[in-house]
Every structure is written in C-alpha cells, then in structure tokens.
Amino acid sequence: MPHAARPTVTLHDVAAAAGVSVATASRVLGGSSRTVAPEYERRVLAAAADLRYTADLSARAMRRVSDAITLVVDDLTTPSMGMIVAAMERRARAAGAFVTVSATRATPERQLETVRLLRALRPRALVLTSSRLVANALEGRLFKELQAYEREGGRVVIVGVAEESFDSIEFDNHGAARTLGAYVAESGHRRVVIFGGAREWANLSARVSGFTKGLVGGGVEDRHIRIVDCEISRQGGFDAARRLVAEGLGETDAVLAVNDIVAIGAMSAFRAAGVRVPADVSVTGIDDIQLAVDVTPRLTTVALPLAQVGAESIRLALAERTAPARLTVRGELVVRDSTADRL
Structure with missing residues (x-):
C-alpha cells in the first residue's frame, strides 16, 4: 500500500519555526554572502533539520x-x-x-x-x-x-x-571604404563599378558611400561610378560580375565589392568568362578574411580587426x-x- 506523500515544507515554515524572517531563513539556507547572526543561523539550521526541509535547487538555478x-x-x-x-x-x-x-x-x-x-x-x-x-x-x-x-x-x-x-x-565602415576608394583612384582607375547590397543594411550603405567619397576625392568623375546591388554572398558577387560581363565591360577597369566574399565570387565569374584580374579589371573587397590570401590572385582589401x-x-x-x-x-x-x- 503506497505511503501518504510527506507534506511539502516551505521556507516560510522554516522561518516560522525558527522565529526569524523569511529573508533571514533564505540567507542561511540559500548560501547568501550576507552575514547572519550566529544565533539566528543555528535556529534556522535546527528548524530546517527538524522539519526535514529540502531547498528547491532547480528553482534556485532558474533564478540564478x-x-x-x-x-x-x-x-x-x-x-x-x-x-x-x-x-x-x-x-x-x-x-x-x-x-x-x-x-x-x-x-x-x-x-x-x-x-x-x-x-x-x-x-x-x-x-x-x-x-x-x-x-x-x-x-x-x-x-x-x-x-x-x-x-x-x-x-x-x-x-x-x-x-x-x-x-x-x-x-568605421565609411572610413575603410573611403581609404580603398582613394587608393583605387590614385592608382589610375577611372571607370569603376561598386558591388553593393540592400540599402537598409547600415554597414553596407556606409561602405558604398565611403567608396564613392574616396573615388571622387581621388579624381574619378561621379558619372563614371556605377553602383550595382547584389546579394551579399559569393554567389551574389558571381552573378553580378557575370551580368556585368554579359552587358559588356566597356572601359570598366575596377570593381569594388562591399566585402571579401562578394569580391571572391566576382573574381570567379571573371575568370570563367576569360576576364583577367587584374590585367583587365582590378577587384577589391573589405574584411580580410582568410580566403582573401588563399584565392588567386590574392585579394586587395581593408583588414578589419574582427x-x-x-x-x-x-x-x-x-x-x-x-x-x-x-x-x-x-x-x-x-x-x-x-x-x-x-x-
């Protein structure tokens, strides 16, 4: 025949039996770092033993x-x-x-x-x-x-x-991109395409803006800078570069991608189409991920301290x-x- 369940003993029961507040009983039995007078501590521990009180460790863990x-x-x-x-x-x-x-x-x-x-x-x-x-x-x-x-x-x-x-x-996404845009302009590029992304992405918008600022400051005419939205992935860079080749590169001599992954995808598409990097078109990225030094040619980029x-x-x-x-x-x-x- 099953035994009757033992009545649940609560912290309130222990406090009442010891003649102390619930807060004092909690400090003693909960392992608090706050000091409790030795007399109260002895009374709480004695009451807990007499009542066979067991702390609800799972509940305590949830509160912690x-x-x-x-x-x-x-x-x-x-x-x-x-x-x-x-x-x-x-x-x-x-x-x-x-x-x-x-x-x-x-x-x-x-x-x-x-x-x-x-x-x-x-x-x-x-x-x-x-x-x-x-x-x-x-x-x-x-x-x-x-x-x-x-x-x-x-x-x-x-x-x-x-x-x-x-x-x-x-x-400093704007500053990183501005530095890269200025370098591309100062190295003689004059027809540039920027592979960007959705405008609601704050970091990408700052990079596109920085590219433009650096390019124009370095002598590239604003009308010779084209911004192409693409998915921010290797495939997105590949597809954007493939479309660019299909439309005709014309005098485009540089592609600035908003990150290294997009740039690496673009270089892959150029290679598949017989466009030489950097002889026909220069390509850059931002981030300096490990792949930037593993691809051929190795990628010019801005290293962020990730x-x-x-x-x-x-x-x-x-x-x-x-x-x-x-x-x-x-x-x-x-x-x-x-x-x-x-x-």
Missing part, C-alpha cells in the same frame, strides 16, 4: 543568472562572423564564462523574439551584432526589451554600430559598468595581387 554570454547574430555562416565568434569564445573561456549563439536571419521580428526568450533564460550578457541596426535608432520594442534586460541585471553590448544607451563597438572586436565585446560584457562605452575600430589597407596600376 548564468555564466553564459549569448551572441545574437544575423548569420552564422559568414567567415567574418566566424572570426568574431572564435575570438569571443577564447576570451570568455579565459574569464570562466562561455558563449552561446543564436541566429536571427536579420529580421527585426526574430531579433525581438530571440531577446525576449533570452531574458527568461537570464544569460549574463547579450552581445548583439547586426548589419540592420541603425546607429542610435534600435527598433522601439527591441530597445525596450534590451533596457528591461539590463534593469534585471544583464549586460548588453552592441557590435557593428554606435548606440548611446548601451556599450557598443562600431566599425578578432579584436570579438575579444573586446567579451571584455565589455564582463567589466564593471559606469557609463555606456562607445568604441570605434578602424581598418588598414592591404594591397595584394588583385589590383594593378592604370597610370
């Missing part, structure tokens, strides 16, 4: 903030993001934390849904990196969710754009915060074999 730092990212498949995540993981493990990752496919609804879910799971910090975030203009509901998460004791770091309300790390940004985002996530920190990282021009002088 974890050591996880969660990265919320548009797309995990890009090489540049892989470099950032790898650096985050190394820095976090060195600090005794660990990194989890959630992809949102760059949709605001998915970003909001993900942050709401993560608030319930209570990671130690959230690092958001998105090309669609506009500086100082996080979408209203997402902004409120992030503020609520910080009020609950979490930490938010935004990677990719400057954001006044949270710690943020911004790439690993540094990954490590720095973890440092900010774990540091004591006084006021929101805003960091800007800049790139460095790396001239390789995919460009040639036209002087």
